[in-house]
Amino acid sequence: MSKVVDLRSDTVTKPTQKMREAMMNAVVGDDCYGEDPTVNALEKLAAEKVGKEAAMYVPTGTMGNTAAIMAHVRSGDIVIMEPDCHIYYYEMGNVSSLAGALPVLAKSKGGCLDPDLVEEMLRSTRHRPRTALICTENTHNRAGGRVIPIENMKAIYELSREFNVPIHLDGARIFNAAIALNVDAQEIAKYADSVMFCLSKGLSAPVGSLLAGTADFIQEARRARTRLGGAMRQAGVIAAAGLIALRDMVSRLPEDHENAKVLAEGLAKIEGIDIDLQKVETNMVMVNTRPLGMGAEEIARELSKRGVKVSIYGLHTIRLVTNKDVDRDGIRLAIEAFEDLVASIP
Numbered sequence: 001m002s003k004v005v006d007l008r009s010d011t012v013t014k015p016t017q018k019m020r021e022a023m024m025n026a027v028v029g030d031d032c033y034g035e036d037p038t039v040n041a042l043e044k045l046a047a048e049k050v051g052k053e054a055a056m057y058v059p060t061g062t063m064g065n066t067a068a069i070m071a072h073v074r075s076g077d078i079v080i081m082e083p084d085c086h087i088y089y090y091e092m093g094n095v096s097s098l099a100g101a102l103p104v105l106a107k108s109k110g111g112c113l114d115p116d117l118v119e120e121m122l123r124s125t126r127h128r129p130r131t132a133l134i135c136t137e138n139t140h141n142r143a144g145g146r147v148i149p150i151e152n153m154k155a156i157y158e159l160s161r162e163f164n165v166p167i168h169l170d171g172a173r174i175f176n177a178a179i180a181l182n183v184d185a186q187e188i189a190k191y192a193d194s195v196m197f198c199l200s201k202g203l204s205a206p207v208g209s210l211l212a213g214t215a216d217f218i219q220e221a222r223r224a225r226t227r228l229g230g231a232m233r234q235a236g237v238i239a240a241a242g243l244i245a246l247r248d249m250v251s252r253l254p255e256d257h258e259n260a261k262v263l264a265e266g267l268a269k270i271e272g273i274d275i276d277l278q279k280v281e282t283n284m285v286m287v288n289t290r291p292l293g294m295g296a297e298e299i300a301r302e303l304s305k306r307g308v309k310v311s312i313y314g315l316h317t318i319r320l321v322t323n324k325d326v327d328r329d330g331i332r333l334a335i336e337a338f339e340d341l342v343a344s345i346p
């Protein structure tokens with residue numbers, strides 16, 4: 001079978017051999033009793049990586065975000081977020097259905113919350129429900145892996161201190177953001193009270209995310225995790241791969257960013273392909289299919305016939321995500337598939 005280049009997401013990455021061996025040999029215990037040494041080691045390392053007191057292992061990023069919101073808010077509270085954030089757009093309404101909170105949407109640009117808008121919302125709460133949380137996301141998925149600059153995070157953080165409202169950061173790809181900003185992940189996480197990040201995306205673990213914050217917050221989040229059915233037992237079997245993800249795989253993420261640049265530049269040279277190269281900041285490339293006179297679905301189907309898988313991100317937008325399992329050769333094949341497709345358009 002000819003090679004398939006899967007650029008749908010960095011979640012498609014397969015665990016490494018070292019991860020598989022670590023999983024087989026993991027020392028485990030019952031994590032609900034706090035007795036799984038591998039989970040404990042992962043939670044400790046995760047908290048250190050983002051400069052927080054404590055961390056909790058969860059099966060998915062969605063559960064990490066949901067447990068965080070449940071731990072921060074009471075039923076009927078307002079959570080400020082922007083309409084394209086993963087929590088609002090993809091997480092099945094958990095913020096209202098499971099946490100009982102009311103998402104109030106602040107328009108954003110490139111995933112950045114507008115501090116003026118947020119301030120207006122924070123100020124206008126006298127006859128309204130209590131505002132209990134602000135959610136941010138870095139890197140921003142629907143914005144195409146865009147990085148939220150430090151100044152924006154800082155501006156929102158300062159407001160949050162003034163109004164005494166905590167911030168939860170969906171940092172599913174916080175290490176990609178840190179690399180692009182050329183800072184440590186702690187430097188990003190310090191502008192949030194709680195942060196969730198994923199091991200199962202660019203870091204290639206088969207499963208798992210972490211939620212980090214103060215020790216008191218994490219204790220409350222553990223109750224929320226149990227309510228969600230996410231308290232696991234000998235979870236060290238999967239946490240063992242997570243430890244390798246955190247220790248070994250962060251340092252290879254720049255390779256994905258470089259590949260995204262090579263891919264974007266190669267595609268931008270093809271007539272009719274519309275890419276804003278300025279917006280390629282991490283491992284994602286967004287392509288506007290409109291100038292080709294074809295919808296995203298049709299383009300995705302045609303590329304798939306040529307061995308390249310991409311995600312549909314709108315009627316006329318496709319997303320390509322570079323990842324560990326696509327090397328420079330794969331990037332070249334993807335560019336060639338686009339060239340072939342464009343050449344076939346009458």
Ligand SMILES: Cc1ncc(COP(=O)(O)O)c(C=O)c1O
Nearest residue numbers: 060061062063086137141170172
């Ligand atoms: C920004 C962001 N947050 C959260 C998640 C949820 O992670 P999971 O799929 O592990 O639930 C994703 C998944 O793609 C994501 O991109």
